[in-house]
Amino acid sequence: MKSKKVANFRISLVMILIILSLFSIHIGIEEFSLIGLFNNEEKQVDLFLLSRFPRLLSVIITGVSLSIAGLIMQTISANKFVSPTTAGTLDWARLGILLSFFIVGAATSFIRVIFSFGIAMLGTGIFMIILTKTKFRNSAIVPLIGLMLGNVVTSITTFIAYRFDLIQNMSSWLMGSFTLVTKGNYELLYLGIPFMILAIIYASKFTIASMGQEISTGLGLNHKLIMIIGLIIVAIITAIVVVTVGTIPFVGLIVPNIVSLYRGDNVKSTIIETGLIGAILLLIGDIISRVLIFPYQISISVVMSVMGSLIFLFIMFRKKSRVQ
Amino acid sequence: MTKIFKTNLSKIVTLIAVSIILTVLFLFIGVKESNIGFFLPRRVTKLVAFLLISFTTAYSATSFQTITNNNILTPSVMGLDSLYLFIQTVIVFFFGSKTLTMMTGTSNYFISIGIMILSSLGLFSLLFKKKGRTVYFLLLTGMIFGSFFSGLSTFMQVLLDPNEFTLLQGKMFASFSSINSSLLLISIIIVVVISLALIGDFRKLDVLSLGKDQAINLGINYKKIVLKNLIIIAIFTSVSTALVGPVAFLSIIITSLSRHLFQTYKHGVRVVGAALISFVFLIVAVLLVERIFNFSTTPSVIINLIGGIYFIYLILKEGKK
Numbered sequence: 001m002k003s004k005k006v007a008n009f010r011i012s013l014v015m016i017l018i019i020l021s022l023f024s025i026h027i028g029i030e031e032f033s034l035i036g037l038f039n040n041e042e043k044q045v046d047l048f049l050l051s052r053f054p055r056l057l058s059v060i061i062t063g064v065s066l067s068i069a070g071l072i073m074q075t076i077s078a079n080k081f082v083s084p085t086t087a088g089t090l091d092w093a094r095l096g097i098l099l100s101f102f103i104v105g106a107a108t109s110f111i112r113v114i115f116s117f118g119i120a121m122l123g124t125g126i127f128m129i130i131l132t133k134t135k136f137r138n139s140a141i142v143p144l145i146g147l148m149l150g151n152v153v154t155s156i157t158t159f160i161a162y163r164f165d166l167i168q169n170m171s172s173w174l175m176g177s178f179t180l181v182t183k184g185n186y187e188l189l190y191l192g193i194p195f196m197i198l199a200i201i202y203a204s205k206f207t208i209a210s211m212g213q214e215i216s217t218g219l220g221l222n223h224k225l226i227m228i229i230g231l232i233i234v235a236i237i238t239a240i241v242v243v244t245v246g247t248i249p250f251v252g253l254i255v256p257n258i259v260s261l262y263r264g265d266n267v268k269s270t271i272i273e274t275g276l277i278g279a280i281l282l283l284i285g286d287i288i289s290r291v292l293i294f295p296y297q298i299s300i301s302v303v304m305s306v307m308g309s310l311i312f313l314f315i316m317f318r319k320k321s322r323v324q
Numbered sequence: 325m326t327k328i329f330k331t332n333l334s335k336i337v338t339l340i341a342v343s344i345i346l347t348v349l350f351l352f353i354g355v356k357e358s359n360i361g362f363f364l365p366r367r368v369t370k371l372v373a374f375l376l377i378s379f380t381t382a383y384s385a386t387s388f389q390t391i392t393n394n395n396i397l398t399p400s401v402m403g404l405d406s407l408y409l410f411i412q413t414v415i416v417f418f419f420g421s422k423t424l425t426m427m428t429g430t431s432n433y434f435i436s437i438g439i440m441i442l443s444s445l446g447l448f449s450l451l452f453k454k455k456g457r458t459v460y461f462l463l464l465t466g467m468i469f470g471s472f473f474s475g476l477s478t479f480m481q482v483l484l485d486p487n488e489f490t491l492l493q494g495k496m497f498a499s500f501s502s503i504n505s506s507l508l509l510i511s512i513i514i515v516v517v518i519s520l521a522l523i524g525d526f527r528k529l530d531v532l533s534l535g536k537d538q539a540i541n542l543g544i545n546y547k548k549i550v551l552k553n554l555i556i557i558a559i560f561t562s563v564s565t566a567l568v569g570p571v572a573f574l575s576i577i578i579t580s581l582s583r584h585l586f587q588t589y590k591h592g593v594r595v596v597g598a599a600l601i602s603f604v605f606l607i608v609a610v611l612l613v614e615r616i617f618n619f620s621t622t623p624s625v626i627i628n629l630i631g632g633i634y635f636i637y638l639i640l641k642e643g644k645k
Contacts, residue, residue: 079465132640140460141394144401147467149639152573152632159629251472298479305475309468316465
């Protein structure tokens with residue numbers, strides 16, 4: 001019975017996603033109709049394949065990526081406030097991109113991903129080591145320190161960029177945006193998919209790791225290895241998203257929290273829903289960003305920081321028993 | 325006890341001496357008989373502003389760290405900076421940049437400070453409305469509100485006319501070069517009046533640094549002193565933000581340097597020490613920018629960079645404990 005309920009829930013999430021997707025591909029200056037697409041009208045097919053479909057797909061993949069990254073981070077750190085935004089992972093990833101400009105010059109996206117992955121991994125790793133070594137008495141202090149650390153990293157990035165006239169170049173990855181996504185420049189996002197599958201495979205191990213080093217070692221788990229695998233998945237997914245579409249705040253923070261309100265903390269049973277809700281949320285954000293000042297568009301980061309902070313405040317005040 | 329007192333006294337005297345030397349240096353570098361009338365009044369205004377900012381930053385950061393019982397947090401996490409930028413953006417957005425330039429005088433100042441104080445009061449009332457909520461909960465709420473406001477500001481800035489945006493941009497970065505002297509006078513009056521109200525508070529803060537439970541046990545009215553100090557912090561942060569714009573990382577450096585230098589729990593000593601360190605730091609930063617970097621960077625960039633690196637060092641040290 002229970003599994004049937006879960007299946008129904010997942011099916012309804014998929015339905016919502018499909019409806020939103022259909023809506024999403026119709027937004028834009030150029031008229032688009034599905035009938036034209038099925039009748040194989042050349043103009044409609046081109047529009048679909050070159051612009052509307054890549055945009056839709058990149059939004060969905062980004063939404064899934066960021067929310068799964070957030071879920072893994074919250075699980076292995078056993079703290080509901082940790083996410084790529086609040087641990088500074090996004091800021092480290094940007095510093096990595098800046099460094100790639102210096103060391104390689106005109107680097108390809110793939111090389112940028114590698115640099116940004118390396119630095120993000122390093123920075124997030126340091127943060128996680130601090131977290132595990134110091135016992136903070138309050139769970140709300142962790143994101144505060146992480147956010148401040150992130151600000152520091154960003155100010156270093158800005159300083160370097162300012163000195164070498166890269167500010168304008170940098171603003172393109174300071175702000176997340178799907179406006180420039182067309183066929184040929186978003187495919188890098190696919191690279192994250194194998195890592196998300198890896199996350200699903202390791203899901204139950206992450207849950208065990210969240211019980212702490214002693215318990216998980218007692219249950220026969222290589223705690224350190226699982227932590228490192230988790231960090232690698234998070235860092236690489238974040239790096240790919242930052243390089244392809246830019247920084248998008250709050251998705252990784254709020255989506256796992258929404259899911260855990262209703263479904264608890266067993267990663268194996270929540271990871272699918274987390275991904276689906278992440279995609280739905282980001283798609284709603286993307287639709288808002290395209291409709292609000294039509295025919296112009298607002299950056300998705302702006303929409304998400306307004307939407308996300310409101311949702312997060314709502315969650316914080318609802319589950320006050322957890323956060324004190 | 326007296327030995328510590330003596331060494332602390334001598335440290336403060338040394339700091340005062342350094343400040344005086346730097347003050348003289350700052351006032352008279354490049355001054356000739358022909359330009360003394362132009363340079364001197366401007367530099368004196370700047371120095372007074374530095375003194376004021378040093379004191380407000382030192383007091384708010386030190387008492388903030390005592391209230392939160394944490395050595396690496398600063399009032400900037402409450403998101404007041406973003407609220408300030410949001411207010412400036414709203415003024416330009418709805419009334420146009422003409423209003424902003426006309427309002428550079430007192431009305432903008434009072435509106436900004438008023439709104440910032442009111443919203444921090446609203447935020448603080450959340451803390452005391454329900455039992456069991458800690459200061460960290462409040463800070464996290466403030467921070468999230470901060471990102472909400474900066475998101476909204478960015479959205480409005482996107483819609484602005486580029487010319488109007490340039491005017492707004494001038495308000496977005498801390499500016500040490502153009503300090504409005506009439507605003508400075510009002511700020512001094514506000515700060516002095518408030519300071520009179522907190523003379524007796526240093527000892528209560530000393531007790532509070534033992535922790536919440538001990539302080540209550542020793543007869544401190546915890547709620548009252550925390551609320552009072554949070555309000556003062558809000559006012560001080562608003563005053564200095566409205567005067568020179570946001571300088572976030574200055575407070576981290578000065579409070580922890582002062583804590584290391586003066587090994588004491590006494591807030592009176594630590595606040596004065598932090599204020600002096602901050603004063604020295606500000607003058608050095610401005611001198612560096614004006615004389616060595618030839619204005620190729622701004623004092624706030626230098627302060628944020630040094631403060632930021634110092635912050636990372638503090639966190640790593642915290643991690644090793």
